[in-house]
Amino acid sequence: MDHIPTFLQSKLSLGQSAAAEISPGLVSAGDFQAILPALVFIATGTLLLMLDCFTRGLSHTDETRKNRSSLSTAINFLGLLGTVVAGACACASMEQADPSLAFQNYIRVDSFSSAVSLIIILGTFFSLLAAIDYLKRFDAEHGEFHCLVHYAAASMLLFVQANNLIMLFLAVETLSMAAYLLTSYLRDSRRSVEGGLKYFILGSFSSGFLLFGLTLVFGATGELELQEIAKSIAGGEADRSLLLAGMALTVVGMGFKVGAFPFHSWLPDAYEAAPSVATGFMSVTVKSAAIAVLLRFLLLAAEPAGEAGTASVTEILSSVLSLLAIATMLFGNLVALMQNSVKRMLAYSAIGHTGYLLVGIVAALGPGGELAPDAVIFYLLPYTLMSIAVFTLLGYMGRDGKDRELFEDYRGLSTSRPALALCLLVILVSFAGIPPTAGFWAKLYIFRAAIAGGHTWLALTGILASIVSLYFYLRLVVNIYMRPAEEELDADPDSSLASGLVITAAAVALVILGLFPDLEFGSLIKALGK
Amino acid sequence: MTLSLDLCLYLCAAVFSIGVYGVLSRQNIIVILMSLELMLNGVNLAIISFGRYFITPEGSALSGTGASSSQIFVIIVLAIAAAEAAVGLAILLAVYRRWRSARVSDMRLLKG
Numbered sequence: 001m002d003h004i005p006t007f008l009q010s011k012l013s014l015g016q017s018a019a020a021e022i023s024p025g026l027v028s029a030g031d032f033q034a035i036l037p038a039l040v041f042i043a044t045g046t047l048l049l050m051l052d053c054f055t056r057g058l059s060h061t062d063e064t065r066k067n068r069s070s071l072s073t074a075i076n077f078l079g080l081l082g083t084v085v086a087g088a089c090a091c092a093s094m095e096q097a098d099p100s101l102a103f104q105n106y107i108r109v110d111s112f113s114s115a116v117s118l119i120i121i122l123g124t125f126f127s128l129l130a131a132i133d134y135l136k137r138f139d140a141e142h143g144e145f146h147c148l149v150h151y152a153a154a155s156m157l158l159f160v161q162a163n164n165l166i167m168l169f170l171a172v173e174t175l176s177m178a179a180y181l182l183t184s185y186l187r188d189s190r191r192s193v194e195g196g197l198k199y200f201i202l203g204s205f206s207s208g209f210l211l212f213g214l215t216l217v218f219g220a221t222g223e224l225e226l227q228e229i230a231k232s233i234a235g236g237e238a239d240r241s242l243l244l245a246g247m248a249l250t251v252v253g254m255g256f257k258v259g260a261f262p263f264h265s266w267l268p269d270a271y272e273a274a275p276s277v278a279t280g281f282m283s284v285t286v287k288s289a290a291i292a293v294l295l296r297f298l299l300l301a302a303e304p305a306g307e308a309g310t311a312s313v314t315e316i317l318s319s320v321l322s323l324l325a326i327a328t329m330l331f332g333n334l335v336a337l338m339q340n341s342v343k344r345m346l347a348y349s350a351i352g353h354t355g356y357l358l359v360g361i362v363a364a365l366g367p368g369g370e371l372a373p374d375a376v377i378f379y380l381l382p383y384t385l386m387s388i389a390v391f392t393l394l395g396y397m398g399r400d401g402k403d404r405e406l407f408e409d410y411r412g413l414s415t416s417r418p419a420l421a422l423c424l425l426v427i428l429v430s431f432a433g434i435p436p437t438a439g440f441w442a443k444l445y446i447f448r449a450a451i452a453g454g455h456t457w458l459a460l461t462g463i464l465a466s467i468v469s470l471y472f473y474l475r476l477v478v479n480i481y482m483r484p485a486e487e488e489l490d491a492d493p494d495s496s497l498a499s500g501l502v503i504t505a506a507a508v509a510l511v512i513l514g515l516f517p518d519l520e521f522g523s524l525i526k527a528l529g530k
Numbered sequence: 531m532t533l534s535l536d537l538c539l540y541l542c543a544a545v546f547s548i549g550v551y552g553v554l555s556r557q558n559i560i561v562i563l564m565s566l567e568l569m570l571n572g573v574n575l576a577i578i579s580f581g582r583y584f585i586t587p588e589g590s591a592l593s594g595t596g597a598s599s600s601q602i603f604v605i606i607v608l609a610i611a612a613a614e615a616a617v618g619l620a621i622l623l624a625v626y627r628r629w630r631s632a633r634v635s636d637m638r639l640l641k642g
Contacts, residue, residue: 166603173610177617184621193624194637200621201562201634204614205553208569211607212546215573219539219580224599 034102034109037086038154044082045150052143072141076132079146087121108163116160116292120285123384124153127281130392132498134277152178156289165214165224176203182278195273202266210253216246230300244313257290258354261328271347280391284384291357318365329355329465336472341405360446363453375445382438389427389506396499412485421480423507430510432473433466438513538579545572559632563618570611577604
């Protein structure tokens with residue numbers, strides 16, 4: 001198992017002895033401790049749903065309306081509190097250095113899953129914070145929103161901790177279902193439900209492929225546990241043609257979930273249709289979880305190079321993935337050039353960012369890819385901050401139940417909201433990957449890992465695509481700073497405090513991360529157990 | 531008479547492909563939902579046949595833990611399919627209230 005990075009290797013002896021000691025059907029307290037953050041999310045989600053159910057349906061007198069507003073404050077507060085508690089639990093589990101297994105090896109907690117969990121929880125926290133004003137402004141304050149976000153977050157945590165094909169599929173389906181419902185959350189809006197339906201059909205379609213792929217991998221190796229699958233493949237016991245077909249279908253299914261090029265068609269529609277806060281939430285957390293799981297799965301299932309003349313399954317997959325990465329980077333960034341709507345532009349640029357992450361995965365699969373997993377995880381952190389902040393801003397600009405989506409709508413923002421415009425400038429510069437921001441380091445680490453692994457072409461294409469992306473990010477900056485406003489932005493609705501907080505916090509964090517990248521990077525490497 | 535694993539897998543692939551064809555070619559959302567179910571059930575057949583294949587005639591597992599878990603896998607996939615159908619029908623209801631139609635070709639607000 002030399003080809004598998006150390007942080008993914010289990011103490012195999014530990015896993016086996018643990019399996020031998022536990023009699024089947026027995027669940028210990030330690031098992032629940034391992035999934036504590038997910039449990040907290042599920043508990044708060046359910047609590048909020050109940051709270052909303054039992055207090056709804058009162059008549060609309062002034063007094064009940066007042067009660068309603070204090071109730072929604074309570075719901076917001078509880079939702080955020082649950083996220084903070086889950087984050088604290090995840091931090092606590094990060095302290096432990098050794099990977100631990102739970103629920104008869106269905107769940108595996110290690111530094112990799114803990115790091116990704118923290119990023120997901122951070123994204124959830126920011127999304128819920130931004131949702132406070134957004135839902136109020138769109139008059140859509142229902143407990144379901146928080147409930148769905150919490151359930152989605154819980155299933156994403158279980159997804160990155162999954163150590164078994166059953167768990168993997170169960171978690172990915174749960175999180176997808178929450179995402180479909182979040183997309184069609186504004187159910188009085190035609191656009192929202194149409195986007196939700198399209199997302200549902202294509203998402204379930206891709207789940208079918210993913211399940212078929214996982215089944216074929218199971219058929220090829222006879223194992224459901226990831227570590228056992230890795231052993232079986234490394235030992236050369238697996239059926240090669242079944243394995244290749246299974247891995248290819250798995251990549252197709254996961255490609256849909258992350259929005260890689262030929263499988264991206266749901267993404268712009270779903271992003272455009274979903275309420276902006278939900279778009280921000282889905283764009284970062286679903287993608288982070290799916291990329292992390294794809295990375296772990298491909299690394300574990302890596303087949304060592306066979307005898308000369310025959311390409312190993314991993315080599316074939318790696319060349320297919322590098323083609324996908326190139327196509328995704330170019331397609332996402334080139335199509336984003338042509339968009340008139342800021343939200344669609346961001347959706348296509350999100351496809352481009354998936355391409356950069358795929359470059360990192362390809363680099364991790366090849367020889368000399370030790371840097372790549374860290375680079376991918378580091379990329380997810382600034383990406384989470386940028387993406388949530390920019391979608392929060394879209395929601396913040398929305399008025400009268402509609403998002404303001406055209407580039408022209410942002411004209412003159414620098415005069416009417418100077419502080420906001422400055423934050424947005426930082427975020428867009430970071431998106432484009434220009435130095436003193438974290439976005440620069442994120443791309444640099446990915447491309448450095450690609451070059452170290454000998455994938456110079458991938459890195460070159462990535463750099464080219466980043467240059468293309470400058471145009472559409474800076475187009476928004478030009479509209480903000482250099483064009484006068486056609487109409488004055490109306491006065492703030494009573495509370496935009498939370499949105500402002502999210503945007504400012506993200507901008508400040510991006511600059512700090514950009515100035516001291518080693519700070520975070522070093523601690524992440526340490527967290528990854530290197 | 532016992533079926534060989536190959537034959538079972540061909541059957542699964544056929545059922546799965548019919549589902550894929552249905553999703554891609556049909557306009558009615560209900561039929562699309564049924565085709566999605568067909569895809570998952572095709573895979574279910576594959577899981578069962580693999581599980582059977584990994585058990586020796588004497589009833590002991592040929593390799594690993596996979597054989598005994600495959601039945602659990604199938605049941606969980608069935609449950610997921612049911613949940614997915616529920617979510618799909620809920621979205622379909624919301625769509626029908628807005629459009630008074632259950633055909634995908636009527637929905638063209640979004641460009642993709």
